[in-house]
Amino acid sequence: MQRTIILSTLLFSMLLAGCSNLGVKPWERDILAKQEMQLISDPVEAGLDDHIYFSKEATSGGRGFGGGGCGCN
Template sequence: MRIICLLFAIGISGTGCSSMGVEPWERDLLAKKSMRLNADYLDNYYDEHIYFSKEATSGGQGVGGGGCGCN
């Protein structure tokens, strides 16, 4: 599985980012709040906190965010 993930990573970065993308006037849908990578900010914050306290693993989306004595 790790190899698959790495291949995916290389694929994303190696297929040539320059061949992807849109022109500035094509960003109408991308500008919507629902298209944001972290659209449900507080939901995501709560979930990170809950699963941090119930599971052994965490992180991946960013750094920081505050520690907790719950795990």
């Protein structure tokens, strides 16, 4: 158990250290700031999709908490 924790911590730190070489300066965020570049660019459409797929398939969520809250037969 302890070894798993140490190993995960190590891996996680390495992952984050790797990430520190990536990215942009604050003044280079013009493109990423656009609505269409957001990971969920249209939350209303995403909500409608989640609702449909929740009612028709055995999987939901993953991206967020998505779907649920209905009997959906």
